[in-house]
Ligand SMILES: Nc1ncnc2c1ncn2[C@@H]1O[C@H](COP(=O)(O)OP(=O)(O)OP(=O)(O)O)[C@@H](O)[C@H]1O
């Protein structure tokens with residue numbers, strides 16, 4: 098038992114590998130980053146349903162939902178955005194340790210915050226850049242957020258009054274302006290090498 102500052106880390110009797118064997122899958126985080134309206138939630142929830150139907154244990158962490166609970170004390174200034182992502186990364190790490198496939202949908206606009214995630218999750222992180230031009234996202238505007246941001250009603254809105262730094266080395270880039278949702282989900286399933294039955298590499 099390692100001990101620092103009177104805090105102890107208890108070793109487990111059941112390991113991650115044993116939990117993963119029980120579930121027949123490998124814990125992983127598929128992290129969707131992209132502009133508001135790019136399709137992160139649509140993709141993740143459709144992928145979640147598909148993988149669930151294949152018999153995999155999947156859980157989606159969705160931006161707005163987390164801000165209702167765990168991170169409800171955080172705003173959108175850079176320090177709060179970083180803390181938002183750090184906490185989610187740590188939660189996702191625990192879920193991965195439980196053997197779960199986590200789909201995380203957060204705009205996560207800054208390279209530095211996504212690099213922070215890499216430190217927390219290391220090789221368990223699969224970064225998916227949901228690439229969609231701002232004009233297309235704005236024309237979709239599923240939550241009327243762009244309308245409000247253009248009217249000045251939302252401060253620090255990514256793409257309008259706050260930067261989005263596109264990933265330089267994403268594991269996968271999905272262009273949601275170029276193909277319908279079902280095709281994008283099929284591309285994700287292919288990339289994750291999930292067979293409909295039998296051996297699953299995720
Ligand atoms: N190929 C596609 N993949 C995903 N979404 C698509 C695609 N084509 C069109 N859409 C539409 O784009 C919109 C994307 O909205 P969605 O809420 O998923 O975005 P988001 O990235 O989660 O935004 P936010 O950051 O605000 O939560 C939906 O209305 C969806 O139907």
Ligand SMILES: [Mg+2]
Pocket residue numbers: 137138139159160202
């Ligand atoms: Mg969303």
